[in-house]
Amino acid sequence: MADESTTTTAASTIPTEKITKGMRLYPRLKPAALATAWVEPGQGVVPIDFQRLATASVVPAGTKTEGAAFTRVAQGTAATSVTPAFVGGELAMTDELVMSSDSPGLKLSFLSDRARAMYARMTTDLMATITGSSNTYGDTSTTMTRDALMAAIVQYWALNLDADMHAVLLSNAASGHLARDTISTAAVTAEMQNQFGASILLGEFQGMAVLRAAEAPAEGVGFSSCITPVGDVNSGLLIGVSESVNIRPTNRGAEGEREAEEYAVVRAMYGVADDDGFYLEMQTAA
Numbered sequence: 001m002a003d004e005s006t007t008t009t010a011a012s013t014i015p016t017e018k019i020t021k022g023m024r025l026y027p028r029l030k031p032a033a034l035a036t037a038w039v040e041p042g043q044g045v046v047p048i049d050f051q052r053l054a055t056a057s058v059v060p061a062g063t064k065t066e067g068a069a070f071t072r073v074a075q076g077t078a079a080t081s082v083t084p085a086f087v088g089g090e091l092a093m094t095d096e097l098v099m100s101s102d103s104p105g106l107k108l109s110f111l112s113d114r115a116r117a118m119y120a121r122m123t124t125d126l127m128a129t130i131t132g133s134s135n136t137y138g139d140t141s142t143t144m145t146r147d148a149l150m151a152a153i154v155q156y157w158a159l160n161l162d163a164d165m166h167a168v169l170l171s172n173a174a175s176g177h178l179a180r181d182t183i184s185t186a187a188v189t190a191e192m193q194n195q196f197g198a199s200i201l202l203g204e205f206q207g208m209a210v211l212r213a214a215e216a217p218a219e220g221v222g223f224s225s226c227i228t229p230v231g232d233v234n235s236g237l238l239i240g241v242s243e244s245v246n247i248r249p250t251n252r253g254a255e256g257e258r259e260a261e262e263y264a265v266v267r268a269m270y271g272v273a274d275d276d277g278f279y280l281e282m283q284t285a286a
Helices: 032-036 095-099 105-130 146-157 172-184 253-259
Strands: 038-041 048-053 077-082 085-094 166-170 201-205 208-212 222-229 237-249 261-274 280-284
Touching (some): 032 166, 032 208, 038 048, 077 237, 095 261, 105 222, 105 261, 146 172, 172 208
Parallel strands (some): 038 237
Antiparallel strands (some): 166 222, 201 208
16 A cells, blocks of 8 residues: 555644554554465565476376386476565654653554555555456456355366465455345345454355455456465465565664654565466456
């Protein structure tokens, strides 16, 4: 998520008298896509390869007589590569703001919120890679109902992706459509009506975790969601991380003294990609 564009700053909106409480953090969901991704560590800007087999192993057709040589079948490999790059920003906090507060958690609130914003940015970048997949269900007029989700899962099964866990990542709009369909269908029981809640984990459907991904990318007039295996060496969402989200205080220097501010850089170094063919993109209505 990009930095908010505002007409005021914390320094101008918080009174100069002592502040006795911390501040409410900006509302953000936990990063669902990061929780399901294949994560590989890296070193600096050196490209990170996500290795996989190029084709499925094939047993040659027919039979062999005793003493006859078997047909040799070479196994190919392939890789999707990402190159990490720095993402981040500098946070400025005025001396008046920090020193006038009775709450030691105020400064921590600012830093924590910026770190959470960084994770939201990472999730947004990662989810943006799913648009334009070669495996797609629906279009931007498709309303996400239980029937539509089941149809998407059947199409996903045809990909034959073997993993211990699979997850459905739905946009906010698709999550809402699914929940409304669940509670408005006359045949469902009270237990089924409670299956989809308001948290990041909406519930479970056909053995798959259904997650609400607020950072799902726009697709035309709708949104893109996806179904993917979960975890390292499984997920179709790839992120190479050379430096995780971290907070780095800086020296005040002459500029800090002139402006009566202290600064902190919140940054990360990562690269993202998708492994097309290892997930199903679902296009849904807004």
